Amino acid sequence: MGNTLKSVCDAKDNLEDHHVRAALQEDKGKGTTLMAWGLEDFTERGDHYIDVISGLYVRYGKGNTQNDETYIVKLSAPQATKALRDMVAQGNKKEILFYRELLPALNSELIKVGLNPLLTPQCLYANQVSENSVLILTDLRSRNFKKFHGKNCLDIPHTRLILQELARFHSSSLLLKAAQGPQFVSKYDFLDKEWYNVTEDAIDFFITLFDGNIENAVAILKILEGDEGTIRWLQTIKHNVYKILEEMMKRDTVFTTVCHGDCLNNNVLFRYDEYGNPVEALLLDFQIVRRASLVTDLHLLLNISVYGTDRNTNLENFLQLYYNSFKQVFDAAGLQAPFQFQELLQEYENKIMFGILWALAVIPTIVSEGEFSEWASSRDRANSEEAIGNQRESIDSKISGKHGELRARFLPIFDELIDQGIIN
Template structure:
């Protein structure tokens, strides 16, 4: 039961609109009130881009800085915003709609239930950002998350491996996500989590036949790179094996994602450096 999956779109797709144009003052006000309460008065806000090429693929990620008035004082906060990337091919629109629906559903419905199970067991809530606002308007999807950089968190260099200490921290938190989903399932054993949360049934491999074809094209390119690298390392036997399995790439992924007890848990689905912050 995966939460998300990122991929690079094909060169045929074209960007038709500016995703940053989706961010309106009303969106900012909604996020501000959710975080600070109805008495918070928006003063000014501005978009502050901070990502680099290659930092994200399935969405556009930016941030807004917000000055607001509360009580007799002026304060500042900021939000991380994930936006529809506006890759306006039919399949990309379908995929983008799916991942935003899944992410919003996770933050609004699944995460509170997971945290409730952990809290009842005497554990801290999962260390994930809070959703302050979202819009699932077709082709204008966006989510506002709290900016954990304001609490001293930062991404590690995506071109470097993590040391053992940080790997242990990441795997510990991942295991808490898995464990909390087991507790949640055990609370109502007669109702499968995928029935309780229908968005978990949606995934990149079970959308449409067209989606599968596109994913095969995307993955095939990655396999081509892997084959050349392996040949360069004189690993010709492994390169031949990769070449052999390439026609069945999507089927192999689907086979590996089949739910098999006792490992039937909610998984992160995109667990890589840029989706983890440390301090």
């Protein structure tokens, strides 16, 4: 699902003076004068596949002084097909509505009960015209927030911080729903509009994408000499992934909250103390924000961004930490939590296929730094035995030198299915 942009300069035409001026005046006040601005690409290969994220450097005047400021700008990127354009436009629209309408309401509920607002950037400007969107946010690098180093999985301290903030995010939405009553669902109806089924073409693309993901997973398992039973199982579910995920996405249970939808380590920033220890986690990138079972976020985080050994060893402790933070919000509001810890454990187990399917789709792309993002969605994948052999050689080249990382991240997700008896 990548784009063909080689540099942020390819998307620069989407950003205009009036966008920057509006963001500047929202941040610094109406008395400011925009003098100059420029973009600088600070991300790395594999950091983003849909939008361009850039540093925005601004020089402005206020009174008799001249000052500089930095922001973060997200610009829509050109996509290869209409299905992708529709899907990305839907995601960008959701993120804009999240910042404009939903986030202030969530924070208001937390503040009412004496808790701190959610840790997110402040949105200074948001606009979408057709397929082109512009989002300008505060630059939290100035407050010492930064991404987790490297492309590898999170360690336990970083994981714990995300779980605590994610619990506050989920629980704040239930406070808001309780305050607004039945109108909550209709007021924020964008939460029930998924990027992958926005049009029939999008559904078609999504099914094709996951067919490719399954084929890639089979090829990777063969290269890594994975379990033969797992390979057979993957081949049996190949054409049922869409239905399985739809079943996992059923709403309106006690576990239904506003979910981030893309809770991976590259969508989180961390603040560190003077000794280099992580002390706060901040959520980013809300294009897939949705109403769903809160464990869908937990599965994405723990299956994709945490090594299998750390997840298996600490799973119950992770979920207990999450539940304690979730319950603290309800305690502050003088309300009863909607479920008990043991019920959370059962819901997590019930939705295990959600995490597994997304992990087999996302982990190869992350480990290969984007090499699989275009490959999986190709409609010209191999059919003949000779072509399949050539395809496997191509996949082997994409993961060359990365077998160890895949063994630590990819194989354990299937071991859990074997342990549960889902794979015989």
